[in-house]
Amino acid sequence: MPVFLTRRVALCASHRLHAPGLSDEENLKIYGKCNNPNGHGHNYVVKVTVCGDLDPITGMVMNAVDLKNYMKNAVMDTMDHKCIDKDIEYFRTKPSTAENIAVYIWEQLKPHMKKEKCSLYKVQLFETENVEVEYMGP
Numbered sequence: 001m002p003v004f005l006t007r008r009v010a011l012c013a014s015h016r017l018h019a020p021g022l023s024d025e026e027n028l029k030i031y032g033k034c035n036n037p038n039g040h041g042h043n044y045v046v047k048v049t050v051c052g053d054l055d056p057i058t059g060m061v062m063n064a065v066d067l068k069n070y071m072k073n074a075v076m077d078t079m080d081h082k083c084i085d086k087d088i089e090y091f092r093t094k095p096s097t098a099e100n101i102a103v104y105i106w107e108q109l110k111p112h113m114k115k116e117k118c119s120l121y122k123v124q125l126f127e128t129e130n131v132e133v134e135y136m137g138p
């Protein structure tokens, strides 16, 4: 019987939407105000859901404190109060869209989950109150 466990963190970061493979004119046309050369900031919210069988002894899918520590290492330590495009190597070659950030978080968390019996199920990234992305893996 699979059970889902979700944990949430909030962080602040800045970024600029700019695709390295496109010209400055194309970037401005596609991303508009989000291509502002000096960037802009967001109060991001990240929710991570894991899924697995309930351990009949512990009553847990996995320990939520362990998930907190994985999210601290994979999300908070790399992204919080950072300039995403400049501080995170991954985004030197990819635009820091909410979609790409959700995939990045999934890839950062995946190695930690090898220690667990349950699986990474979903990463949700809220970029603004109105924009949310969900990624459920490759």
Ligand SMILES: Nc1nc2c(c(=O)[nH]1)N=C([C@H](O)[C@H](O)COP(=O)(O)OP(=O)(O)OP(=O)(O)O)CN2
Pocket (backbone or CB within 6 Å): 017, 034, 096, 097, 098, 099, 127, 128, 129, 130, 131
């Ligand atoms: N597919 C995507 N489209 C856009 C992304 C993205 O990550 N993926 N990002 C942006 C902007 O960076 C910004 O996050 C959203 O801009 P906008 O919708 O204008 O912001 P708000 O939700 O705050 O809306 P307001 O109208 O400003 O209140 C753009 N597109």
Ligand SMILES: [Zn+2]
Pocket (backbone or CB within 6 Å): 015, 034, 040, 041, 042
């Ligand atoms: Zn933005």
